[in-house]
Amino acid sequence: ALMITDECINCDVCxxxxxxxxxxxxxxxxxxxxxxxxxxxxxxxxxxxxxxxxVDCIPLDPERKESREELMAKYQLITAA
Ligand code: SF4
Ligand code: SF4
Structure with a gap:
């Protein structure tokens, strides 16, 4: 997963x-x-x-590294719900 850092300016574009x-x-x-x-x-x-x-404030969350397979499994879980 990605995370948003405190450099976020609350622009609501994302x-x-x-x-x-x-x-x-x-x-x-x-x-x-x-x-x-x-x-x-x-x-x-x-x-x-x-x-x-x-402002490029959305990096990978180093505490939540996931493989492509894990991310795909999450996608399937979300879209099945
Ligand atoms: Fe994650 Fe994509 Fe949503 Fe960004 S746009 S939070 S990368 S799912
Ligand atoms: Fe914050 Fe705007 Fe970046 Fe979203 S696009 S994370 S609201 S600065």
Missing amino acids: EPECPNGAISPGEEIYVIDPGLCTECVGHYNEPQCQQVCP
């Missing part, structure tokens, strides 16, 4: 781009629900939020 609805306004900055972020696997070749963020 939220509508997420195919999984994983991004929402948090208490102070935007946040990604790691249970819903597939790094866009299953939908796109590149993480869409990273593409649009004007």
Whole structure:
């Protein structure tokens, strides 16, 4: 999963781009629900939020490294629900 750092300027550009609805306004900055972020696997070749963020504040979450297979399994779980 990806994560949003405190450099986020709350511009709201990323939220509508997420195919999984994983991004929402948090208490102070935007946040990604790691249970819903597939790094866009299953939908796109590149993480869409990273593409649009004007301040590049959406890195990989080092605490939540996942293989492509794990991300695909998450995608299938989400879309089956
Ligand atoms: Fe959503 Fe894709 Fe960004 Fe994850 S990488 S938060 S699935 S847009
Ligand atoms: Fe924050 Fe970047 Fe999303 Fe804008 S696009 S709300 S700066 S994470």
